[in-house]
Amino acid sequence: MIQREVLVCNRLGLHARAAAKLVQLANQFQSQVSVSTNHMSADAKSILGVLTLAAAKDTSLIIEVNGPDEQTALEKIEALIKQKFGEE
Amino acid sequence: MLGMMVVSHGTLAREFVDVAFRILGEEDPAVVALCIDWNADSASAKEQIKKALRKIQEGSDGVLILTDLFGGTPTNLAMTFYQAGKVEILTGVNLPMLIKAFSLRKTATPLVEVVHTLREKGQSAMVSVSEVLNPEEGEGA
Numbered sequence: 001m002i003q004r005e006v007l008v009c010n011r012l013g014l015h016a017r018a019a020a021k022l023v024q025l026a027n028q029f030q031s032q033v034s035v036s037t038n039h040m041s042a043d044a045k046s047i048l049g050v051l052t053l054a055a056a057k058d059t060s061l062i063i064e065v066n067g068p069d070e071q072t073a074l075e076k077i078e079a080l081i082k083q084k085f086g087e088e
Numbered sequence: 089m090l091g092m093m094v095v096s097h098g099t100l101a102r103e104f105v106d107v108a109f110r111i112l113g114e115e116d117p118a119v120v121a122l123c124i125d126w127n128a129d130s131a132s133a134k135e136q137i138k139k140a141l142r143k144i145q146e147g148s149d150g151v152l153i154l155t156d157l158f159g160g161t162p163t164n165l166a167m168t169f170y171q172a173g174k175v176e177i178l179t180g181v182n183l184p185m186l187i188k189a190f191s192l193r194k195t196a197t198p199l200v201e202v203v204h205t206l207r208e209k210g211q212s213a214m215v216s217v218s219e220v221l222n223p224e225e226g227e228g229a
Binding site: 024 | 111
């Protein structure tokens with residue numbers, strides 16, 4: 001199991017379309033992926049779960065990945081968030 | 089795979105389906121939006137549902153019909169096609185429910201179970217912001 005802290009840096013935060021992109025990416029991997037804020041944790045493969053985090057810009061997320069392809073999964077997910085979900 | 093149809097008053101069904109496509113970033117031609125025109129008579133509206141249903145039923149493991157309002161004409165008409173376990177109807181469609189439905193229809197989950205899950209998801213996705221921001225103050229804060 002590996003984990004990393006990533007800051008939400010896009011203006012709109014983890015809104016519906018951004019959450020959908022994150023979930024689509026997470027679903028490409030066999031590993032279990034969870035994403036957490038200070039208050040809550042969600043399955044990164046569930047769009048409704050990710051949306052309940054209500055993570056605005058500058059929220060710190062802990063991405064936790066567990067499984068055979070965890071390294072690649074974590075790197076790709078971190079890159080997606082840092083690249084502002086390709087929005088800006 | 090389950091066939092799926094959203095039936096509503098006005099153009100609500102089309103909008104619901106389009107918004108869900110937009111969020112998910114992909115279109116699913118197998119999901120049908122059926123908008124019952126305000127001026128349509130019930131016989132032609134029923135025929136419209138029947139035609140769409142026949143098309144969707146081909147090669148599907150069952151059909152899920154999501155409607156806007158229990159007691160409304162679109163629901164009442166859809167209900168005439170109800171077949172336990174084969175054509176199931178869930179009313180009060182909302183966006184979280186619809187998004188969940190898009191993913192569930194592609195799994196091997198039985199139709200009745202899908203309806204049960206969607207009902208729960210649709211309800212639990214209603215969130216009072218007040219309760220999220222002030223959890224210690226309780227409901228209605």
